[in-house]
Amino acid sequence: MADPVQITFLGGLGDIGRNCAAIECRGQVLLLDCGVLFPDEDMPGADFVLPDLEYLRDKADRIVGCICTHGHEDHIGALSHALERLSFPVYASRFTLGLIRNRLEERGVMDRTELKPIGDHDRLSIGAFDCEFIPVTHSVPSGLISAIRTPQGVILHSSDFKLDLNPVDGRRTDLARIGAIARDEGIRLLLCDSTNSEIPGSSRSETEVGEVLRSVLAAKAGRRLVVAAFASHIHRVQQVAEAAVAEGRKVATLGLSMKRNFALARELGLLRLPDHAVIDISEAQHHRPGEVCVVATGSQGESRSALAMAATGDSRWIQIGADDTVVLSSSPIPGNEARVAKMINNLVNRGADVVHSGSVEVHTTGHGKQDELRTLHTVADPEFFVPVHGEVRHLVAHGALAVGMGMPPARVVQARDGDQVELSADGLLNRGRVTSGDYYFVNGRLVESGPELFRDRSAIGAEGVVSVVVVLSRRDGRLLAQPRFESRGWVGGEAARELELQGADEVAAAVGRFLESGEQGGLDRVVRRAAGQFINHSTDRRPVIVPIVVEL
Ligand SMILES: [Zn+2]
Ligand SMILES: [Zn+2]
Numbered sequence: 001m002a003d004p005v006q007i008t009f010l011g012g013l014g015d016i017g018r019n020c021a022a023i024e025c026r027g028q029v030l031l032l033d034c035g036v037l038f039p040d041e042d043m044p045g046a047d048f049v050l051p052d053l054e055y056l057r058d059k060a061d062r063i064v065g066c067i068c069t070h071g072h073e074d075h076i077g078a079l080s081h082a083l084e085r086l087s088f089p090v091y092a093s094r095f096t097l098g099l100i101r102n103r104l105e106e107r108g109v110m111d112r113t114e115l116k117p118i119g120d121h122d123r124l125s126i127g128a129f130d131c132e133f134i135p136v137t138h139s140v141p142s143g144l145i146s147a148i149r150t151p152q153g154v155i156l157h158s159s160d161f162k163l164d165l166n167p168v169d170g171r172r173t174d175l176a177r178i179g180a181i182a183r184d185e186g187i188r189l190l191l192c193d194s195t196n197s198e199i200p201g202s203s204r205s206e207t208e209v210g211e212v213l214r215s216v217l218a219a220k221a222g223r224r225l226v227v228a229a230f231a232s233h234i235h236r237v238q239q240v241a242e243a244a245v246a247e248g249r250k251v252a253t254l255g256l257s258m259k260r261n262f263a264l265a266r267e268l269g270l271l272r273l274p275d276h277a278v279i280d281i282s283e284a285q286h287h288r289p290g291e292v293c294v295v296a297t298g299s300q301g302e303s304r305s306a307l308a309m310a311a312t313g314d315s316r317w318i319q320i321g322a323d324d325t326v327v328l329s330s331s332p333i334p335g336n337e338a339r340v341a342k343m344i345n346n347l348v349n350r351g352a353d354v355v356h357s358g359s360v361e362v363h364t365t366g367h368g369k370q371d372e373l374r375t376l377h378t379v380a381d382p383e384f385f386v387p388v389h390g391e392v393r394h395l396v397a398h399g400a401l402a403v404g405m406g407m408p409p410a411r412v413v414q415a416r417d418g419d420q421v422e423l424s425a426d427g428l429l430n431r432g433r434v435t436s437g438d439y440y441f442v443n444g445r446l447v448e449s450g451p452e453l454f455r456d457r458s459a460i461g462a463e464g465v466v467s468v469v470v471v472l473s474r475r476d477g478r479l480l481a482q483p484r485f486e487s488r489g490w491v492g493g494e495a496a497r498e499l500e501l502q503g504a505d506e507v508a509a510a511v512g513r514f515l516e517s518g519e520q521g522g523l524d525r526v527v528r529r530a531a532g533q534f535i536n537h538s539t540d541r542r543p544v545i546v547p548i549v550v551e552l
Contacts, residue, residue: 005151005424006422319457411427
């Protein structure tokens with residue numbers, strides 16, 4: 001009997017983000033991606049969310065490596081945190097490794113790993129796993145599909161993908177190789193990107209966006225151009241830069257990650273531009289507007305990003321004005337719409353004209369739509385299928401798509417974060433939750449979990465905080481002074497001072513009655529209740545109350 005293979009989903013099945021799976025066989029663990037999720041408004045203060053790495057705690061010495069399929073944060077962003085606790089080699093393409101290296105160096109964990117470059121079509125052993133890497137098109141260069149050979153057959157992981165038949169770098173998805181593996185060996189299990197599984201049709205090619213960008217640039221002759229895109233979207237940057245150079249413009253980068261990725265991509269030959277066409281952003285102001293094109297980060301309106309700072313007049317590098325055309329070559333990620341809208345208003349308010357994906361087609365998705373998913377299912381012809389990389393609605397829609405193509409429903413296995421599926425001679429079985437799948441939030445230098453902290457923060461953010469300090473005599477248990485009732489963010493201005501004095505009186509009275517009753521203990525509860533009742537009657541608000549009882 002061949003050994004069974006377990007796959008545990010540590011993130012990415014329920015959200016778009018924090019992609020991470022652990023594939024286990026014969027005591028060895030192979031990680032597939034290790035990314036972050038960007039927090040929503042229910043997680044105030046969190047920088048980002050990690051996968052459920054707790055599951056790996058007692059398997060630390062059995063991790064043979066981590067494959068990173070491509071350089072997006074939802075696939076590589078948690079590596080530096082994982083490597084603070086664990087140690088394993090990382091396998092990825094040269095470009096992806098370049099992005100990873102920046103992060104690991106920033107966090108000082110380079111000595112915890114070895115970075116192992118893999119090329120298109122490479123086949124190598126990672127521990128007992130025989131892995132082959134197949135080129136795939138996506139919105140970042142050098143994405144890789146992984147074909148992982150196990151005692152239970154081939155597991156094919158699609159990575160994030162679209163089927164771009166006319167990619168900027170000519171590097172197409174090698175469907176023929178997937179077809180050959182399917183024919184010669186058979187694909188036992190397909191794990192496939194579900195991001196756009198609800199959307200009919202096919203995605204537009206990246207090169208079509210290039211045509212639109214060229215016409216936008218041509219129509220804005222004489223004006224300075226500021227084009228914002230994802231810093232890792234090298235092919236988009238390439239198309240903008242090429243069009244700009246063809247019109248005699250110089251290209252400058254704005255934003256640290258754009259500067260870094262631009263340099264990395266040029267170094268690796270992924271971004272081709274003559275040296276004379278590239279200038280530093282500090283030189284941009286010495287050229288006439290019509291001679292400059294700035295490629296910038298901040299297309300999502302992130303408040304501290306280069307473009308958002310320029311939009312509010314806070315950039316030291318660039319002043320936006322009536323000579324500028326700003327192109328947002330992206331569409332807002334769900335949750336960022338309001339921020340992007342605010343940034344557009346700020347830019348327009350400074351006199352710039354703004355071109356965005358809501359008005360002109362200056363963006364295309366990096367994720368295949370239904371027809372592209374159907375093509376991959378047809379070519380791979382897997383025995384079993386688990387939809388991955390999506391919110392619940394995307395995973396369910398992707399499952400329905402496979403069934404709609406004739407796959408027996410029993411062979412489509414739905415899983416969620418924390419679940420483990422097992423591939424054995426009996427087939428593919430979801431064994432249910434083997435780890436909590438909880439969110440682990442990074443906030444500054446600490447990692448937090450559980451909803452309590454964010455409930456408190458939401459309450460403090462919405463209603464403020466009130467602290468009540470009561471000081472008693474240790475000798476006779478009497479009140480030594482009037483209680484101190486202090487608030488922040490509860491009531492505005494002078495009204496707060498007046499209410500705080502009244503609140504202190506109410507608490508003093510309640511404490512006096514309690515002490516006279518001769519009851520023992522529970523004074524902080526009495527203080528909290530008295531303060532709460534007063535706050536409720538006087539303001540009908542629900543600030544967080546912090547009672548502090550001190551004996552001197
Ligand atoms: Zn992704
Ligand atoms: Zn991606």
